[in-house]
Amino acid sequence: MAEEEKIRTESRRNWSELRLELLELILKRLALVDMARFKLVSKSWYAAAKSYISSPVTYKPLVPQAPWLLLPRRRSDGDDGRFFSLSEKKVYIFRNLFEGFGDHELLGSSHGWLVMWDSNLLRIHLFNPISRVRILLPPLGFQGILSAFLSSDPSCNSTFYVVVVYTEKEDTRIAFHKHSDDQNNTATWTDLDSVDGGFGEIFFHHSLLLGMSLDSNSIRVCDFGATTSRIKTIDFQPPERDAEQLNYGRLFGGITR
Template identity: 30%
Template sequence: MQVKPRLGTFTVTPKEAGGLILKLLEFAKGRVVRAEWRMTKVQLINNRGRIMKKQQSKKKRIQRNKAVTRSIPIDIVESVLMHMNPKDAVRLSTTCKKWRATAPRYDPTMSKTPWLLTIADDFYILQSIIDENMSFKIEIPSFLCGRKFISEASHGWLVLRSGQSDIVSLLNPFSRARLDLPALKHPGPLFLHMSSPPTNPNCVLLLVDAKNLYIWRSGDRSWNIEKNVNARYYTSTISFQGQFYAIVDPYYRLVTFQVLPLLVKKLDVPPPMDINDMMMYDVSLVESCGEILLVCIHLSLLYRADHDIFQFQHDIHDTTEHDVILFQLDLKNEIWTKIESLGDQTLLLKNNNNQAISISAREAKCCGDSMYFINHWSRDVYFMEKHSIRTVSRGSYSISRRFWITPNLI
């Protein structure tokens, strides 16, 4: 009996049903293939990205390997830096990261070890205290020629004065930074002290004349003047823990003072020796390892060194224990205590009220428990160690001034 189809329904034969199933399977297969292809495509894109990153990383490594500091043997880099003008060597370290990382390791002028700065008629010379044969000539900036002279060096900066004007300028010979200070109302004050580089917001610069103390702080637009101050009698001045300390002539008393407002306090610390004996010594205050030291060098020691230098420049002269005497300040008991050794420290001194410097001999790779001393009158430099003295650099009439200066880009 034949069945008639109802309205809204349909019938298929088994053959037609098999064909539909095959088509459905082919459709599903196509969908799966397309999904797999999309996944494969994503994987290919990701792999391509990883491959490109690896290639870029490899390219960067190759470029780094071809960089100056990698392609040139390190001993050549060291030789180049050590024979380069220190001013240019220091500035070279700011050109790129690689030189900035390399220069401090091999350029001796990048260390914190002070150098001897010699100012002659037409040139500057930087001389190493570690290697007596290492020196560099520095070109004098054009604006200095014939107009200004160097009065002192402090914290890597030169204090410039003009003989015909009331302008004081500060110059960093390594970074070439220059700072013109406000004009002085009364030209003529001499340098007394600078507590820190002028770029430090806490920097205080002190000048002094016969009657007044001139004070400049970083950012000031004018000089502050303290009148009727006996600062001209300060034979040696240092800054220590936010205060200034000075030895005062003629009785070698110790005073401490602050500025703005000016408060001077005379400490009840008697001289470490009889005053008549003290007059036979060149006296310098120096801050060393958190302590205040008083260094007394007998004037006859310098006379003997000067007298013999005309025969043998590097002769060694025996000294006695009384030629150089060291004292340490005991603030609590207000007394100077004699000490026998500087330990690891090396002192760099200069008479005529220059700021003394204390450095670690181990870090500077020089001799500990020793001193370098510049004679203001002869311009000679002496090295003193274990009761002996020798001349390491001889002065001449062409040398106008000599200072200790620490390379500083700040």
Template identity: 25%
Template structure:
């Protein structure tokens, strides 16, 4: 009988780098030598194959661990329950997912990066460094709420004071979209936010102590990083956004006419709809086909119902911040 523990480590690393993350984690339990190979794979930051997307949704209210999150693997058609560090995932609002990390807003509306596979977390620069947000504190100096300046004027009329938000309520209307330029475990990354009021763009780089707002009259609909460049869409137009004026600006390209479009996936979180009230029951998840106008389930019928926060697509990663 072959002794699988004697498989050369170089061969194991090559095999593991082409495997799905659940399979990699399972192999670590086979024997000591395989566990060492998995550890080296993670420490060496070796490039893994493209992972199949997961759908993340919070654990059911009836489960014992409120800090756990559930992930549904499309390739395996299997649900995983993963305990997450510190505060309950149900107390956080997931506002984005990028490069294997979740972007969450806690009960004070502050942003954190979280890798649910490794448990690594990164606190982002405070929301108080936005120019349009003013903290309100009680007599003991404790933060109690935020005032958000929604008018770009010097002299505000006393008849129209700026709105005040509770600590956990600002996140519901503040963050429109949040993305990362690269894997934050590398230490060199940029976080870009489309935020209210007026769906403006702000960004912060790793190590910055303040959010930087971009001056613009547009209300942005979407942002995406592509080959190191940031692109934004607004009013039916596409813009190349330059975050570093010291870098040379290349041609942004031109419009390419497309006669045929291929299928793609679309995910929507319906809590943003104004018609949704507090008298709801559960969320549901499905796939809508434009071809035959049918709806099919993603999750198996035996899966528990979806609860708050709303589900989000997630690409798993083994990288962690050092």
């Protein structure tokens, strides 16, 4: 009996002491829900998972990640967060997920990161609910934030753009911030031209920010990869018989959200 117990103990110790390179190979083949389970195995596996997910160098998943739905927060949830897995048709509870966020408002999500808005300090936190990494962005000099978007996944890219849409008086405006590790996050926000009437759709495609106006007669294109002539407007007049349908138009064809 003593010998069998020794073998079981040795086996458990070996699993918890797998080399980091092997753990990363395993993590690359796991879905998000399995990564959450992976972190529960041991302290070393938890640390490996957190390092893997938060690093642009190592985070290169080899399997498609099914989306999760963040369910509305209830008063009884406290700081817990509830996610619905579309692939498993199951609700998962992440304990103390929103601890420390207080009255922050959830603006939405982009590339798997939650965009948390602090209206008191006029600051945005980017929050990864899996690794629980937080990225604090520079203060904004305005209120009325409607939505926010990321150009790419901060887990995969150390340099990325954050775009916010906000209202000022009766104008819909757009501001962006370029985040880079070598800037110590001191860069400020840059305003783009205001847009009459506002946007019906806005999202990134590679380095392009595309926004369809609410009247559906123009598309504003902002190229963050260009050094000059950053903004272009594409005007078009839809056929009269299609005008009503285009008021609810969406952009398709090679565009990913």
